[in-house]
Amino acid sequence: MAIISNGTTIADAGAFSVNLGSMVHIKTLTASSSSTLSFVHGASSVVLDSTYPIYKFVWFNCHPATSNAQFSFNMSTDSGSNYNVAKTSTFIQADHSEAGSGGLSYDSDDDLAQGTGFQHISDAIGNDNDSNANGSLELFNPSSTTFVKHFISRGNGMYNGNYQSDCLAAGYGNTVSAVNAIRFQMTSGNIDSGTIKLYGIKDS
Numbered sequence: 001m002a003i004i005s006n007g008t009t010i011a012d013a014g015a016f017s018v019n020l021g022s023m024v025h026i027k028t029l030t031a032s033s034s035s036t037l038s039f040v041h042g043a044s045s046v047v048l049d050s051t052y053p054i055y056k057f058v059w060f061n062c063h064p065a066t067s068n069a070q071f072s073f074n075m076s077t078d079s080g081s082n083y084n085v086a087k088t089s090t091f092i093q094a095d096h097s098e099a100g101s102g103g104l105s106y107d108s109d110d111d112l113a114q115g116t117g118f119q120h121i122s123d124a125i126g127n128d129n130d131s132n133a134n135g136s137l138e139l140f141n142p143s144s145t146t147f148v149k150h151f152i153s154r155g156n157g158m159y160n161g162n163y164q165s166d167c168l169a170a171g172y173g174n175t176v177s178a179v180n181a182i183r184f185q186m187t188s189g190n191i192d193s194g195t196i197k198l199y200g201i202k203d204s
Helices: none
Strands: 003-005 008-012 023-034 037-040 054-064 071-076 087-097 102-106 113-115 133-140 149-159 163-173 181-186 191-201
Touching: 023 037, 023 054, 037 191, 054 071, 054 181, 071 133, 071 149, 181 191
Parallel strands: none
Antiparallel strands: 003 008, 023 191, 037 181, 054 133, 054 191, 071 181, 087 102, 087 113, 087 163, 133 149, 149 163
16 A cells, blocks of 8 residues: 655555655854854865765845945865865846836956955845845855866845845856865955855755
8 A cells, every 4th residue: 555645655565765855954054243154064064075966055134244245155175274266257136226226237346257256146235224135056066076166146135225136146166176165254344144054955
């Protein structure tokens, strides 16, 4: 006799099977006037190696201590001793104000051409009490010693007190060394508050 849930056979003829899902939670970090939040493989139960082919960071309610700071990230190949992987990227933004003005733009000030600095993944965020930024970053095959390390980020937030900003940043870390640590920070000042969750995505 089979046991079926929502059209999926869980048990049949003595065999038991359950789908644990393709996205596995690894680690949650919460900011409290934090200068940085870092995910380092092997530290504090963080996994960032060949266990998963894709890693996804989800960040939400990120509030800067300093007005007009941008949320940003960088990669490390030496377990966080240095966050300086060369990156080539693009940055596209759509914004719209509460008054109805806005537009779509390619922002060359936020892209990198073999730059080793932090990649922006949000527009400038206000530090008004109700301002914050939210989004996600996907990092593909970071443990590869053959290919460069592609990433895609989608973020949105409030800036200038009354603008919605939707940002798409994408590019690659130009290294064939394994990336084993990721750091997030604001372009100026602390992360006053906010949460980042790290997930591993299975390949099957």
